[in-house]
Amino acid sequence: MMKSETSKNNEQQLKNASNAALASLLNLTILPVISFIALLFIYKKTQPGNIDHYHAVLGIKINITAALALFLVSTLMIVLGGFHSPWTWVYVITYFTIVHTIFIVFAIWALVRSWSGDKLRSKHN
Amino acid sequence: MKYQSQSIAKLYFIAAIGLFVGQILFGVTLGLQYVIGDFLFPEIPFNVARMVHTNLLIVWLLFGFMGSAYYLVPEESERELYAPWLAKLMFWIFLIAGALTILGYLMVPYATLAEITMNDLLPTMGREFLEQPTITKIGIVIVALAFLFNIGMTILTGRKTVISLVLLTGLIGLAVFFLFSFYNPDNVVMDKYFWWFVVHLWVEGVWELIMAAMLAYVLIKVTGVDREVIEKWLYIIIAMALISGLIGTGHHFFWIGAPDYWQWLGSIFSAIEPIPFFMMTLFAFNVVNKRRRDHPNKAAVLWALGTAVMAFLGAGVWGFLHTLAPVNFYTHGTQITAAHGHMAFYGAYVMVILTMISYSMPLMRGKQAGNARAQVIEMWSFWLMTVAMVFITLFLTGAGILQVYLQRYSDTPLGFMATQDKLEIFYWAREGAGVIFLIGLFLYIYSFFAKGEDVVMPEAAVAS
Amino acid sequence: MNTAIIEQEPKLLPGDLAIWFFIFMELLVFGIAFISYAVVRVQNEDMFNQFQLTLNTELGAINTIVLITSSYFVVRAVHTIKNHGDYIGCSHWLYAAIAGGGVFLVLKSFEYYDKFSAGISLSTNTFYMFYLSLTMFHFLHVILGMIILLAIAIKAQRGGYSASNHIGVESGASYWHMVDLVWIILFPLVYVMR
Incomplete structure (x- = not known):
């Protein structure tokens, strides 16, 4: 009986973990903001030390870093370079596209890891 | 083998x-x-x-x-x-x-x-990418038919798998769509239509099937993941590729004299063209993460993952960058197109073939995988070529944005050649990245001849 | 052997996860198309209102009922296999659902025949461009959905599904509901709303 209780708990954790990773990926792609709110709700359901907590925190970290790296840096570029300078846009568009994609690819890997209940770096067996 | x-x-x-x-x-x-x-x-x-x-x-x-x-x-x-x-x-x-x-x-x-x-007997020459003399085109058709016959008979008289059927569908499509290159109407708009029916339906249609099938094959071989799992993904990816890719042809019809509605159809459908590539990345990552064994050919696994990521980047993201009609109004035919073209061809089609070569060459030479040193060299060549291609793309994108701004967006637009002068720095940088790519390619070829110790995997890990 | 390795994606939704990616993408396409329609409609309100009147709302309404009924048959099919393991019964419900799709296609074809014989095409105006592209794209999805259901019905009839293994039926059902759902949005949006 204890065993089935644990496995049920594990299943729930796996579900939360993949939901969190999915929300993180969606926030980076087609459903920004809404998905981040969903991610925060999932985070509230989790306990520290569990895999779902790990993925929720990871998702929040990825998205906050992405927001800073994308919007803060791009804004800085525009402010420093001037709105009407072609070179500003050369940097902003190229930078935004490539960095955004890198975050998306990273979030895809996180999603895949959450499906198998793994942390990002732990060794696969 | x-x-x-x-x-x-x-x-x-x-x-x-x-x-x-x-x-x-x-x-x-x-x-x-x-x-x-x-x-x-x-x-x-x-x-x-x-x-x-x-x-x-x-x-x-x-x-x-x-x-x-x-x-x-x-x-x-x-x-x-x-x-x-x-x-x-x-x-x-x-x-x-x-x-x-x-x-x-x-x-x-x-x-x-x-x-x-004797092009005047059946004029087909003079169109970009389809410049081949008519007689060469006829030769291509004969070769393609003989090839399809050979492959088709092998598949039909043997075990039929989802992978081989998807591959066959893609290859038949390749041959069929090439036939449009024989039709060369006088009307310039019609001419462009039929030209795109070859070019677009190849690279954003049937070639994607070929690519997905080849990638799936290598992933089954190097990860040992169940065929059923991979086939399921394959179905979804090709369905998405076809739905988005076929009507997505419309993104080439924006400014060629075709009716207005293509601006809507082309924009909407090509906006989802990145998704099959996104799915391919998800699929490849998932399968490698769930691998049941570590294949001795690490280089092939690297190529497979690299294909998925770079195809998403080059074909998916860089395609989306300039596919919407209001954006494309400014960007069509600029260096942004060149940037997309370079990375998409490399990421999707060059890399998937190099993946196949990387996986199969050692087997054809009687080994499970290349020796340790050869693999290290091959992985170096992977990174040199891939990073060089990323930089070629970035420099061309920068050139493209500047070009659009100076030549088309600005209130006081410059002429074409005056703009090109301003882009010189990007072209030099791109040339530098191109030379790195060439070095990577030579390294790649050298990796086939490098001598070293065979990679020995732990007994349990090698299943055949 | 080693059970730990045979992992499944966590079960979040009925049917296969893969079909949900597909459904999600389909909804995304329709979503983008609907938003485009709404935006253009706001800009050309009079023109849209005028030509909307030429559409056959009665036929559209009947088709809505047909699709909803067909969706209900699919629900029965899932219920039959899931709770009773009755694969013959399941296949019968699926055939009924396919028939519903067929009725939809026939009625829609009458509507198209009417429009095409009036000389209307994609180029007539922006409203008809949207009307024809949206409904025809949906039309193709009905056909695809019917093919999927047919494949599942045939497999069910041969005993390919059971009370414990019916993920295929659920996947097909989910897809069919999506086709239905899209029509339920499309119909009021294009035919009714003024």
Whole structure:
């Protein structure tokens, strides 16, 4: 009986973990903001030390870093370079596209890891 | 390698790599001509070099696809190739026809080539990427039909798998859509339609099927993940590729004189074209993460993952960047198109063929995987070529944005050549990245000859 | 053997996860198309209102009922296999659902015949461009959905599904509901709302 209780708990954790990773990926792609709110709700359901907590925190970290790296840096570029300078846009568009994609690819890997209940770096067996 | 006739792929792969080297050499030449306009003039003018660069690409990718199919299909069908002699014969016909065509481009003026090959009997020459003389085009059709017959009979008389059927569908589509290149209407709008029916329906339609099938095959082999899981993903990816890709052709019809509604249809459908590539990344990552064994050929796994990521980046993201009609209004035909073209072709089609070669070459040479040193060198070449291509793309994107701003967006637009002068710094940087790519390519070739110790995997990990 | 390795994606939704990616993408396409329609409609309100009147709302309404009924048959099919393991019964419900799709296609074809014989095409105006592209794209989805259901019905009839193994039926059902759902949005949006 204890065993089935644990496995049920594990299943729930796996579900939360993949939901969190999915929300993180969606926030980076087609459903920004809404998905981040969903991610925060999932985070509230989790306990520290569990895999779902790990993925929720990871998702929040990825998205906050992405927001800073994308919007803060791009804004800085525009402010420093001037709105009407072609070179500003050369940097902003190229930078935004490539960095955004890198975050998306990273979030895809996180999603895949959450499906198998793994942390990002732990060794696969 | 389970079947003797699979080794025919080796011929095709060697030819493919040889032509690849030619393509890159001409690419580097072209890059220099961007900044030193009369470099090698009048021997190799820019327009000829460009034609050779793109035609070599198409021809070597076709060699690569055929070689991959000859390797993949017997193993999937669990029988020898239907007619190995035919595959060998076609190889030589195709190689000689291809070489003669390229020599024709280089030795005589294009108009003379058209005259010699009697283009006026059935005029098909003069269109970008389809510059081949009519007689070469007929040769391509004959080779393609013989190839399809060979592959088709092997599949139909052997085990039928989802992978081999998807591959066959893609290859049939490749041959069928090429037939549009024989129709050359006088009306310029109609001409563009039929031109795109070849070019677009190849690279954003049926080639994606070929690519997905080849990637799925290698992933099954190197990860040992259940076929059912991979087939399920394959279905979804090709369905998405076809739904988005077929009507997505509309993104080429925005400004060619076609009706307005193409701006809507083209924008909406091509906006979802990145998704099949996104799915491919998700799929490849997922399968590798769930692998049941560690394959000794680490380089092949790297290539497979690299294909998925770079195809998403080049075809998906960089395509989306300029696909919406309001954006494309400014960007069409600028260096942004060139940036997308370079990374998409490399990420999707070059890399998937190199993945197949990386996986199958050692097996055709009687080993599970290349030796440790060869693999390290191969992985170096992977990173050199891939990073160089990322930089080529970034520099061209930068050039493209500046070009759009100065030439089309600004209130006081500059002329074409005046703008080009301002882009010089990007073209030099791109040339530098191109040279790195060439070095990566030479390293790649060297990796086949590097000597070293065989990779020995723990007993349990090697299942066959 | 080693059970730990045979992992499944966590079960979040009925049917296969893969079909949900597909459904999600389909909804995304329709979503983008609907938003485009709404935006253009706001800009050309009079023109849209005028030509909307030429559409056959009665036929559209009947088709809505047909699709909803067909969706209900699919629900019955899932219920039959899931709770009773009755694969013959399941296949019968699926055939009924396919028939519903067929009725939809026939009625829609009458509507198209009417429009095409009046000389209306994609180029007539922006409203008809949207009307024809949206409904025809949906039309193709009905056909695809019917093919999927047919494949599942045939497999069910041969005993390919059971009370414990019916993920295929659920996947097909989910897809069919999506086709239905899209029509339920499309119909009021294009035919009714003024």
